[in-house]
Amino acid sequence: MIKKTSLLASLALLAGGASLDAQAAETDLLGYIPANAPYFMATRETLDQQEVFAFYQRTMLLGDGLERDLEALREQRRNEPNEQAQAFLSLVIALGEEFEDIDTLEDVHARGINVSPNVALYGLGILPVMRFELEDDAAFRDTFERVVERAGLTPRIGRVEGTDYWRITPEDDVELILAIVDGQALVSLIPGDASDELLAQILGKRLPDESMEESGEIAEIERRYGFTPLGTGQIRTARVLSELGSPRHPATRALLDALGEEPLDLTACQTDIDRLTGRFPGLTVGSRAYDLRGRSEVNLIVQTDEEVVRDLRRLVTPVPGLGQRDGLASFGLGLDLSVLLELVDTYARQIREAPFSCDDLQQLNTLWDETSALTSDPMAMMIAPALSGLNARIDRLYLAKGGPMATGLLTLASSNPMTLLENAAAFLPELSELSLMPDGEPRRLKSRQLPAQVSTLYAAMSESALALGVGLDDPSTLTNGLQAPVADDDLLLNIFATGDLYTALADLLIKSPQEDVSEEDIAQLKHYGEIYDSLEVRVSVGDEGLETSFAMDMAD
Incomplete structure (x- = not known):
């Protein structure tokens, strides 16, 4: 049924x-x-x-x-x-x-x-x-x-x-x-x-x-x-705001009257509105692929002006393995934090020098002031020069010593990996004892801070990234990870999951039951594992603005 x-x-x-x-x-x-x-x-x-x-x-x-x-x-x-x-x-x-x-x-x-x-x-x-x-x-x-x-x-x-x-x-x-x-x-x-x-x-x-x-x-x-x-x-966006401010269609006027609302008074806001709609003309949605027996993809495009597109492209940074469809699942971000902080400061300064005058848009002025404060946060200032992206890959999920365990690879991209290594050592001091060199050679790390389930932890470094491998049978996986291809498009974010991930989660929950997880929840996870080959979300910079795609590959 x-x-x-x-x-x-x-x-x-x-x-x-x-x-x-x-x-x-x-x-x-x-x-x-x-x-x-x-x-x-x-x-x-x-x-x-x-x-x-x-x-x-x-x-x-x-x-x-x-x-x-x-x-x-x-x-x-x-x-x-x-x-x-x-x-x-x-x-x-x-x-x-x-x-x-x-x-x-x-x-x-x-x-x-x-x-x-x-x-x-x-x-x-x-x-x-x-x-x-x-x-x-x-x-x-x-x-x-x-x-x-x-x-x-x-x-x-x-x-x-x-x-x-x-x-x-x-x-x-x-x-x-x-x-x-x-x-x-x-x-x-x-x-x-x-x-x-x-x-x-x-x-x-x-x-x-x-x-x-x-x-x-x-x-x-x-x-x-x-x-x-x-x-x-x-x-x-321009037509929506125009209709709300100066209703041309009788349906808009009738609906506003029914709700007891007056049209927005945009007389004092038109310059601000033109400024916003010029930067963000609208939202477009469609599908570039749709095969119910294979791959389907829904695309969402936030349209922006050329300056915003140029600035978004400045954020993109190459991360080894980002966008690759490997392992059970992966999460990756190719975002130059130094450029991000610079752009936040630049746009905040523009707002301060020419704030929105419309009463209804005052929150935007406040928002940019609050966002700009992040650029002076000590943690952000410490991490930004060293970290420009990451890619976390899960290869396996299983139960070990009474607790859940994942094996996989974490790759941290950096224009200055030695500084990144120093920052990472603040959280895991044993990293500083490995004497890592940018040669991709993996070295085993031993630490009392690691959970009991972690069987092995390796680290390796190249001239553009630092890699940590958890529970890997072959340490050379780190070297291969550092040499993995980078995305051939302006990819900012990638989330990838296989149907096998759902199956692995279901098996984990069967072996280690949770009070808030029912048998039906587990059955649903198994069902996802049977019907999906993979699910993927990609956020990239296109010629028209910020593009997000939601893709689904059906299992045979």
Whole structure:
């Protein structure tokens, strides 16, 4: 039996994904998105539904997790004083209960749901609207009515220009609605007193003067960043702030009125806002790879101006082994601390010389003052000149002498490894007795400060790094680690874990039980070990700004 653990899982299922067998299917959903929308996310292609369902079957958590999650939600609902929040929790619980007994794709279709729909999430002004394609309108209507009845909700039905919609949550300043329109489900927040004219725009009875379909902007973003057509979006900071300050869309004005909020008074802040949005124009998201049977990758780009890109690139420093997919897991950081302290001081000085004048931005002035104080911290000043990056690799996890033990390699990059060695000796004095030379030759270190589980500890040094190896069978591993390749891109941060790490953690917990770890937790770790070959997070500097990628490789 498949278990559905939350509404987020439902939305993730609806959003679908991509694979090498993606079916090109140009969607008309883009026609509803205004070309000047402050934010949007949309797909232009879909997947084979059976493939998506098979992926869903494989990756869902096992055991009694759903029942436990539902009971936790029920307890949260019992303690929730807000009526709107109670209604939403009831809806989530009822949705989870609806999907308890799904075994086949036909079971999903019987509920009217397409497991690989085209999806669009966008702003009419700042008001959010979400649309996704359905498998069967009538079946979905039955499912919706069943869920809200189980949730104890009584939606109020409205009609605009021949289209029905449901106000799901209780009467309030802002309400949640759902409609079924032209083979699509539409979900949106609306002001409680929304006019028929505004509702007609939300429901798509009034199309924008120019749409994303007409502008072709989403396809252009895909081309520009090398994204697949399986989900691309942006948040445009200048348009969001402009809409909040000088609302142009009636949906924004109506929503602010419903909340009793005035538009932001940006008259005195426009210069500050232009300064910020010029430096950080927006956020872009998409995927450069998406194969449900192989590798999938979601990319997030914080767009910055050219000066910030140049400064970010100055932070990048080569670290042996950083970004290599070795061992059970690794964590690495290639960040020149001396340059970081210099840049913090430079930007703080710029803020002091030209502070933000807007009242709403005074916290930024204070933040930079506080951050600048770190540059004079004695510990930072001691470490920064000697340490420019690190890479910690775990090769093995096991139980030794009653406690958990890890073997692996820690590589500390430095432009002055002798100074780094002196600093490290302050924490582990025996290092100074090894007489290390920058020749990569490993030497064994013995210390009473080491835990009893540590069988061996070796150290070695090159002209650009210091390496420490714990529990290694072959000391030459340190020499190889010092000579390991560096990243061929401007990599700042890398986190890598194999499926075997989850298996090793599960085995460790079985042999050394913990009070706060249940059998189900261990089963979930084993499940992750079976389905994932690896998971990886990379943060690097690209031509457009700071890029973060979240990658997943499925096991065979």
